Amino acid sequence: xxxxxxxxxxxxxxxxxxxxxxxxxxxxxxxxxxxxxxxxxxxxxxxxxxxxxxxxx
Amino acid sequence: xxxxxxxxxxxxxxxxxxxxxxxxxxxxxxxxxxxxxxxxxxxxxxxxxxxxxxxxxxxxxxxxxxxxxxxxxxxxxxxxxxxxxxxxxxxxxxxxxxxxxxxxxxxxxxxxxxxxxxxxxxxxxxxxxxxxxxxxxxxxxxxxxxxxxxxxxxxxxxxxxxxxxxxxxxxxxxxxxxxxxxxxxxxxxxxxxxxxxxxxxxxxxxxxxxxxxxxxxxxxxxxxxxxxxxxxxxxxxxxxxxxx
Amino acid sequence: xxxxxxxxxxxxxxxxxxxxxxxxxxxxxxxxxxxxxxxxxxxxxxxxxxxxxxxxxxxxxxxxxxxxxxxxxxxxxxxxxxxxxxxxxxxxxxxxxxxxxxxxxxxxxxxxxxxxxxxxxxxxxxxxxxxxxxxxxxxxxxxxxxxxxxxxxxxxxxxxxxxxxxxxxxxxxxxxxxxxxxxxxxxxxxxxxxxxxxxxxxxxxxxxxxxxxxxxxxxxxxxxxx
Numbered sequence: 001x002x003x004x005x006x007x008x009x010x011x012x013x014x015x016x017x018x019x020x021x022x023x024x025x026x027x028x029x030x031x032x033x034x035x036x037x038x039x040x041x042x043x044x045x046x047x048x049x050x051x052x053x054x055x056x057x
Numbered sequence: 058x059x060x061x062x063x064x065x066x067x068x069x070x071x072x073x074x075x076x077x078x079x080x081x082x083x084x085x086x087x088x089x090x091x092x093x094x095x096x097x098x099x100x101x102x103x104x105x106x107x108x109x110x111x112x113x114x115x116x117x118x119x120x121x122x123x124x125x126x127x128x129x130x131x132x133x134x135x136x137x138x139x140x141x142x143x144x145x146x147x148x149x150x151x152x153x154x155x156x157x158x159x160x161x162x163x164x165x166x167x168x169x170x171x172x173x174x175x176x177x178x179x180x181x182x183x184x185x186x187x188x189x190x191x192x193x194x195x196x197x198x199x200x201x202x203x204x205x206x207x208x209x210x211x212x213x214x215x216x217x218x219x220x221x222x223x224x225x226x227x228x229x230x231x232x233x234x235x236x237x238x239x240x241x242x243x244x245x246x247x248x249x250x251x252x253x254x255x256x257x258x259x260x261x262x263x264x265x266x267x268x269x270x271x272x273x274x275x276x277x278x279x280x281x282x283x284x285x286x287x288x289x290x291x292x293x294x295x296x297x298x299x300x301x
Numbered sequence: 302x303x304x305x306x307x308x309x310x311x312x313x314x315x316x317x318x319x320x321x322x323x324x325x326x327x328x329x330x331x332x333x334x335x336x337x338x339x340x341x342x343x344x345x346x347x348x349x350x351x352x353x354x355x356x357x358x359x360x361x362x363x364x365x366x367x368x369x370x371x372x373x374x375x376x377x378x379x380x381x382x383x384x385x386x387x388x389x390x391x392x393x394x395x396x397x398x399x400x401x402x403x404x405x406x407x408x409x410x411x412x413x414x415x416x417x418x419x420x421x422x423x424x425x426x427x428x429x430x431x432x433x434x435x436x437x438x439x440x441x442x443x444x445x446x447x448x449x450x451x452x453x454x455x456x457x458x459x460x461x462x463x464x465x466x467x468x469x470x471x472x473x474x475x476x477x478x479x480x481x482x483x484x485x486x487x488x489x490x491x492x493x494x495x496x497x498x499x500x501x502x503x504x505x506x507x508x509x510x511x512x513x514x515x516x517x518x519x520x521x522x523x524x525x526x527x
Contacts, residue, residue: 006099010109015174019167020098023116026163027090027272030156034279041283046299048290139520187477194474201470205461214524215457219471222453222517 066143069294072285075278082275089268097261104258113171115262119269121164124192125227127157127273131199132224135217147213148288150220151203152280156273158196164189195223209288309394310402317406327375328410332418335368339422350427357426358487361436362443362480364422365415369444370469372411373451376403377459377522386459390526396519404452404518412444428491435490439500442507443483449514450475456521479506 009016064070097115104111131153138146168186169179180186199220206212254262289295304312321328342360343353380386389399416437423436454472458464486499 005109009112010103012108012110012174015110015170016098016112019113019116019170020094022166022170023120023163026120026159030159030272030276031279033155034276034283038279038283038286041286042299045286045290045295049296049299052291187481191474191477194470194477198467198471198474201467202457205458205464205467211524215521218453218517218521218524219457223475 066141066145068145068285068289068292069298071145071148072282072294072298075281075285079275079278082271082278086268086271086275089264089271091268093261093264093268097258097265101258101261102255107175110171110174111258113167115265117164117167117171118262119265120160120167121189122266123269123273124157124161124164124189126270127153127160128192128196128220129224129227131157132217132220132227135213135220139214139217139221144210144213144288145285147217148281148284149277150217151213152277152284154196154200154203156276156280158193158200160269161189161193161196165193192227195220199223304394306394306398309392310398313389313399313402314406317403318409321406321410327372328414331368331372331411332414334371335364335415335418336422338364338367339425343426353427354429354491357423357428358436358484358491360426361419361422361428361440361487362484365419365440365444366447366473366476366480368415369411369447369451370472372407373448373455373472374465374468376407376452376455378455378464381459381525386522387526390522396522397515400452400456400518400522401515404448404515407452408445408448412441412448415444416441428487431493432487432490435496435500436487439483439486439496439503442500442503443479446479446503446507446510447472447476449510449518450479452518453514453521456518456525459522459525479503482506 007013094115098112101112103109131150134146134149134153136146137143138150165186168189172181173179199216202219203212203216206215286295286298339360342356342364346352346356377386380389390396392399419437419440420433423433428436450472451468454468454475457471458468461467482499482503486496486503489496489499
């Protein structure tokens with residue numbers, strides 16, 4: 001089924017494949033960005049807890 | 058009866074549930090998107106008018122749907138937060154915004170690339186395209202307003218109000234193809250009665266819709282945990298939660 | 302001495318109008334800006350009359366939009382700066398009435414003034430006389446809607462650093478449907494076809510905004526002030 005017409009998309013390859021690539025990039029960015037956001041939040045929270053602990057120590 | 062609703066207002070509960078749901082959402086989303094994409098790109102028959110170019114629909118339509126869904130979720134969550142003063146609503150709204158904006162961009166870009174072979178132009182100022190562009194600006198406005206306040210609670214409430222005001226735009230996008238003669242095609246899927254697409258083309262599309270929704274759920278849960286932590290940094294439960 | 306709702310409305314309205322007229326330069330500036338911007342387009346693009354007539358509705362409307370945005374920043378700002386706004390909010394008259402009066406006053410001195418000046422601009426842009434009525438009617442409804450959208454934006458951004466940039470960012474996307482219908486109505490009137498459809502849609506937008514926006518603007522101010 002993965003014939004040449006699959007890759008050439010009946011001549012529309014230069015429209016279809018960039019679209020697929022762009023959306024895959026958006027999906028990947030969402031996942032990466034969300035994970036980074038959560039990691040940063042965890043770091044900040046850990047630091048805040050550590051500071052509070054050392055304040056009360 | 059309302060206990061589930063009140064539990065949703067509890068930050069540690071939301072944090073735990075989001076963490077638990079994420080792997081499920083992600084796995085199911087990966088399966089659905091994988092299947093839908095392969096089926097749509099390789100196995101669905103080419104369209105009689107548009108040839109293989111119509112396959113862009115498998116990424117374009119779910120992106121556009123998600124852009125609207127995320128905005129509505131953002132406005133709804135903001136509204137709940139404003140009316141019932143449930144801060145978790147603001148967390149959901151803040152988490153939804155960048156996700157929705159990215160999918161709005163995806164819809165615009167894929168739509169533009171699809172328009173070039175079909176209508177001969179990368180862009181047209183017709184109602185649906187224009188209101189999707191306006192939606193992107195609305196997202197940017199909300200995302201810019203929230204951090205502009207010194208008091209983050211005030212920023213949350215202002216952003217919630219703005220997103221509610223902008224939600225009027227969402228039905229305009231949805232119905233613009235009905236109200237105006239538009240270049241953009243009319244509804245093919247969400248019509249009462251039989252959709253005007255043959256089954257072999259339709260089910261990959263529905264699978265992609267499902268996959269994108271699940272993906273939105275997954276990314277929302279991850280971002281939501283970050284938002285909850287940022288808002289609840291000083292709370293006692295955070296110490297235990299961070300150990301996991 | 303207790304003041305009724307209507308009296309409170311009239312009092313605030315008169316106060317706003319008095320304050321505006323006390324500083325005539327604040328009144329004139331947006332109008333001058335309107336005139337200058339509409340001059341820029343023919344100079345920059347083309348002075349051919351036929352071409353001018355084609356771009357006239359868009360130029361007129363964009364200029365009106367930008368001119369209104371200029372004066373929106375001041376809607377709540379000076380009162381917020383010196384604490385009058387909080388006093389008004391605490392006065393027990395209900396913020397709704399005060400917002401209503403302030404926004405109406407703003408429209409009277411900016412939007413209504415723009416409508417009165419528009420024939421001058423229309424002539425400069427080669428708009429035929431027959432289209433003037435539609436042009437002024439659409440500008441009237443449009444600027445009123447814009448004053449209300451701007452009131453929401455101003456309520457949200459009063460007191461923020463660089464609030465006026467955010468204000469434009471917030472208000473302009475909301476004003477885009479306005480622009481489409483308003484310019485569309487004028488465009489149809491110029492080309493001779495019936496502008497009724499666009500005018501009705503513009504009217505619907507105007508009514509919708511005038512009904513709902515006061516609540517949103519009041520809520521916005523409450524968020525900012527509390």
